[in-house]
Amino acid sequence: AQITGHVGSGGASHANVVAAGAAGFMTGADKTKLDGVATGANLYVHPSTDGNIHLPANGTTNLNKVPKATATAGSWVLDFVAWGEIASKPTTISGFGISDAYTKTEIGDIATDFVAAFNTAIA
Secondary structure: OOOOOOOOOOOOOOOOOOOOOOOOOOOOOHHHHOOOOOOOOOOOOOOOOOOOOOOOOOOHHHHEEEEOOOOOOOOOEEEEEHHHOOOOOOOOOOHHHHHHHHHHHHHHHHHHHHHHHHHHHHO
């Protein structure tokens, strides 16, 4: 004999296909909800508030660009960092971690001594 329904644990027989909104092995509300989901659907929505932004895959067109905040929460642009946007930049060579071989005073003294020696030599 062909099976035309299922029997639940309570002994009630349920049809193979339950009409929308009707109870079967699940409640009518659950059946209605399930009927509203498309095949292969994914209801996950990525948060779009500040701090939850997803950066899209990038390629050579966005190489070395960084996400920059805009005035609108959850909105950003990819752009290069301009030199003027960098705060607390070093203002001296030593600020970059490079030691001076000679100080400005020492270079001035060397130049003065060179000019004096040159003038003496050609006099």
